[in-house]
Amino acid sequence: xxxxxxxxxxxxxxxxxxxxxxxxxxxxxxxxxxxxxxxxxxxxxxxxxxxxxxxxxxxxxxxxxxxxxxxxxxxxxxxxxxxxxxxxxxxxxxxxxxxxxxxxxxxxxxxxxxxxxxxxxxxxxxxxxxxxxxxxxxxxxxxxxxxxxxxxxxxxxxxxxxxxxxxxxxxxxxxxxxxxxxxxxxxxxxxxxxxxxxxxxxxxxxxxxxxxxxxxxxxxxxxxxxxxxxxxxxxxxxxxxxxxxxxxxxxxxxxxxxxxxxxxxxxxxxxxxxxxxxxxxxxxxxxxxxxxxxxxxxxxxxxxxxxxxxxxxxxxxxxxxxxxxxxxxxxxxxxxxxxxxxxxxxxxxxxxxxxxxxxxxxxxxxxxxxxxxx
Amino acid sequence: xxxxxxxxxxxxxxxxxxxxxxxxxxxxxxxxxxxxxxxxxxxxxxxxxxxxxxxxxxxxxxxxxxxxxxxxxxxxxxxxxxxxxxxxxxxxxxxxxxxxxxxxxxxxxxxxxxxxxxxxxxxxxxxxxxxxxxxxxxxxxxxxxxxxxxxxxxxxxxxxxxxxxxxxxxxxxxxxxxxxxxxxxxxxxxxxxxxxxxxxxxxxxxxxxxxxxxxxxxxxxxxxxxxxxxxxxxxxxxxxxxxxxxxxxxxxxxxxxxxxxxxxxxxxxxxxxxxxxxxxxxxxxxxxxxxxxxxxxxxxxxxxxxxxxxxxxxxxxxxxxxxxxxxxxxxxxxxxxxxxxxxxxxxxxxxxxxxxxxxxxxxxxxxxxxxxxx
Numbered sequence: 001x002x003x004x005x006x007x008x009x010x011x012x013x014x015x016x017x018x019x020x021x022x023x024x025x026x027x028x029x030x031x032x033x034x035x036x037x038x039x040x041x042x043x044x045x046x047x048x049x050x051x052x053x054x055x056x057x058x059x060x061x062x063x064x065x066x067x068x069x070x071x072x073x074x075x076x077x078x079x080x081x082x083x084x085x086x087x088x089x090x091x092x093x094x095x096x097x098x099x100x101x102x103x104x105x106x107x108x109x110x111x112x113x114x115x116x117x118x119x120x121x122x123x124x125x126x127x128x129x130x131x132x133x134x135x136x137x138x139x140x141x142x143x144x145x146x147x148x149x150x151x152x153x154x155x156x157x158x159x160x161x162x163x164x165x166x167x168x169x170x171x172x173x174x175x176x177x178x179x180x181x182x183x184x185x186x187x188x189x190x191x192x193x194x195x196x197x198x199x200x201x202x203x204x205x206x207x208x209x210x211x212x213x214x215x216x217x218x219x220x221x222x223x224x225x226x227x228x229x230x231x232x233x234x235x236x237x238x239x240x241x242x243x244x245x246x247x248x249x250x251x252x253x254x255x256x257x258x259x260x261x262x263x264x265x266x267x268x269x270x271x272x273x274x275x276x277x278x279x280x281x282x283x284x285x286x287x288x289x290x291x292x293x294x295x296x297x298x299x300x301x302x303x304x305x306x307x308x309x310x311x312x313x314x315x316x317x318x319x320x321x322x323x324x325x326x327x328x329x330x331x332x333x334x335x336x337x338x339x340x341x342x343x344x345x346x347x348x349x350x351x352x353x354x355x356x357x358x359x360x361x362x363x364x365x366x367x368x369x370x371x372x373x374x
Numbered sequence: 375x376x377x378x379x380x381x382x383x384x385x386x387x388x389x390x391x392x393x394x395x396x397x398x399x400x401x402x403x404x405x406x407x408x409x410x411x412x413x414x415x416x417x418x419x420x421x422x423x424x425x426x427x428x429x430x431x432x433x434x435x436x437x438x439x440x441x442x443x444x445x446x447x448x449x450x451x452x453x454x455x456x457x458x459x460x461x462x463x464x465x466x467x468x469x470x471x472x473x474x475x476x477x478x479x480x481x482x483x484x485x486x487x488x489x490x491x492x493x494x495x496x497x498x499x500x501x502x503x504x505x506x507x508x509x510x511x512x513x514x515x516x517x518x519x520x521x522x523x524x525x526x527x528x529x530x531x532x533x534x535x536x537x538x539x540x541x542x543x544x545x546x547x548x549x550x551x552x553x554x555x556x557x558x559x560x561x562x563x564x565x566x567x568x569x570x571x572x573x574x575x576x577x578x579x580x581x582x583x584x585x586x587x588x589x590x591x592x593x594x595x596x597x598x599x600x601x602x603x604x605x606x607x608x609x610x611x612x613x614x615x616x617x618x619x620x621x622x623x624x625x626x627x628x629x630x631x632x633x634x635x636x637x638x639x640x641x642x643x644x645x646x647x648x649x650x651x652x653x654x655x656x657x658x659x660x661x662x663x664x665x666x667x668x669x670x671x672x673x674x675x676x677x678x679x680x681x682x683x684x685x686x687x688x689x690x691x692x693x694x695x696x697x698x699x700x701x702x703x704x705x706x707x708x709x710x711x712x713x714x715x716x717x718x719x720x721x722x723x724x725x726x727x728x729x730x731x732x733x734x735x736x737x738x739x740x741x742x743x744x745x746x747x748x
Contacts, residue, residue, distance in 0.1 A: 167554060168542035176561075180541060183557035187550075 018220030031111010111138030232318025304336030392594030405485010437575030485512030606692025678710030
């Protein structure tokens with residue numbers, strides 16, 4: 001249990017690489033490649049200092065919290081990055097619209113790119129960064145967060161592009177916010193800074209997934225430490241067992257990618273991959289994805305399914321591989337990991353369970369699918 | 375010369391039908407069917423009173439003026455109409471964003487639907503309505519107005535849908551405002567109230583096309599009067615000759631529609647029609663359109679071209695026919711009419727001349743194409 005009731009996480013510039021790598025693991029194939037995000041965060045921190053990391057419970061109930069992220073196509077986001085001014089503008093404009101400046105910044109998701117953007121936002125705005133997020137993983141759409149599941153309004157939402165063009169959205173609900181934001185993001189060249197889900201400290205505390213920055217850093221450090229002794233996965237699994245949410249975790253497969261089908265649908269990176277045993281064994285794993293990996297099946301039998309995490313990592317280095325970076329012939333391990341309990345409630349599953357992604361199958365927890373984990 | 379230096383137009387509830395009909399003529403096939411717009415205006419005027427109609431020159435230089443219109447697909451707009459609250463919200467939100475309430479409302483275009491909406495807006499907001507617009511006709515895109523040609527910013531622009539969902543756009547230029555507004559309008563079901571081009575009285579006076587409400591009413595009355603004696607076109611042409619901009623006007627063809635090709639492209643109503651002589655003569659007229667009629671050709675020879683007006687009217691009643699209402703077999707007359715001089719400058723033609731619509735041809739004024747008009 002490494003994420004509650006501890007002193008706030010201390011994260012230094014030297015930790016950004018491990019944090020980005022751990023966040024990419026939790027991103028479950030989505031959230032964008034961490035590399036550019038890490039460079040942006042490094043630059044912001046060198047210029048403005050590392051933001052103070054606070055725990056959700058440190059926030060007053062009446063604090064004003066904004067999320068900060070990039071929205072668009074991961075492939076474009078990692079090409080274009082963000083200038084910083086676009087991120088600043090998304091916060092200042094949301095402050096104008098809500099009539100109140102933020103007291104703290106929260107990540108909306110944990111994933112390679114979108115774990116780094118809130119660091120950039122908080123550093124540049126000289127605001128504390130809250131150690132939490134709205135899902136403890138990454139998801140492709142704005143409504144797929146615990147805040148929405150529990151009635152926090154996604155809008156007003158502010159999008160800002162590289163030219164500092166701005167779109168402010170007030171919508172009926174989070175799905176409509178997503179639809180309107182997605183339409184603008186497409187015109188903005190599939191890359192825009194977004195600040196949305198303005199909420200109180202009380203709302204954030206009640207509905208966030210706490211401690212995910214600290215855990216991402218722990219994962220990154222475990223992968224680094226394990227790699228140095230040639231056992232990244234063992235080190236990863238050992239660390240995950242010490243955490244509150246992610247303690248049910250399992251290496252689901254070890255093999256090489258023999259087939260990958262990937263297409264762009266409605267601005268998403270959609271497809272599947274097939275993985276065969278390196279030794280030529282007959283077993284085959286398939287992984288379906290929509291930006292994030294959604295379901296892993298072993299010879300057609302589901303072995304991990306959304307919102308639980310399916311992560312693809314390099315089998316030698318343990319480095320997480322995002323869906324847009326998957327390649328034929330890559331030697332990978334597939335890791336399944338339990339999602340936070342708040343992500344598995346009936347209400348939550350209606351928003352981001354298997355059927356929300358068109359998979360005609362009930363959610364089954366990884367520790368149910370693999371009773372030896374329980 | 376009926377549009378300058380006269381007393382302000384007096385427009386009563388009883389004039390709305392004639393005004394809508396005249397505006398539909400000036401809409402040149404675009405701007406939406408006037409019927410629903412007229413009902414909306416009638417209801418607003420009966421509830422809130424007819425707005426005061428002021429001349430542009432009556433406005434102080436430092437007045438704040440907002441345009442008001444509907445954006446979307448004409449076919450959807452005339453189905454869904456507007457609740458009025460959506461129009462109100464577009465104005466109040468733009469006032470919040472600009473930090474200043476409007477002192478008057480201006481039409482952005484003259485066309486069946488979008489001449490009526492500013493009446494609704496002004497009546498409900500108890501604001502004066504300025505007798506002018508930004509083109510003296512209708513056009514399909516937000517950047518295609520004199521205000522943009524002369525450097526007035528189109529944004530901030532506010533879109534509001536039937537659920538009062540709101541999108542506020544701040545873009546680099548009018549074309550980007552159009553792109554972002556169009557993307558939101560599509561998500562909003564191709565029907566939204568929009569208020570944009572917030573400007574000063576000085577800017578409006580310098581760049582508007584003045585008197586177009588008064589002239590639209592004059593056209594409508596001329597058509598009505600002419601119809602009562604079986605000569606609507608003669609009456610129309612006689613009236614147009616008394617106006618400042620529209621005095622070069624000509625019946626280009628009299629016949630029946632023998633072919634119509636219409637498709638939806640990027641949210642626009644695009645196509646062409648062919649018209650043959652009723653008496654079986656060999657001559658044929660074609661009219662190309664994109665929401666509005668763009669060019670009329672007689673046996674392949676251009677006889678009127680955008681931004682000059684090409685209007686299709688019922689040959690018996692003189693009632694203007696919008697492009698979405700064109701039908702095979704309709705007996706129609708095609709009228710070509712000169713645009714206002716401000717619409718024919720080199721700068722203006724770069725924004726809405728033939729090539730802006732993909733027609734590989736220079737603009738030639740109707741009085742040049744038909745020297746007998748000069």
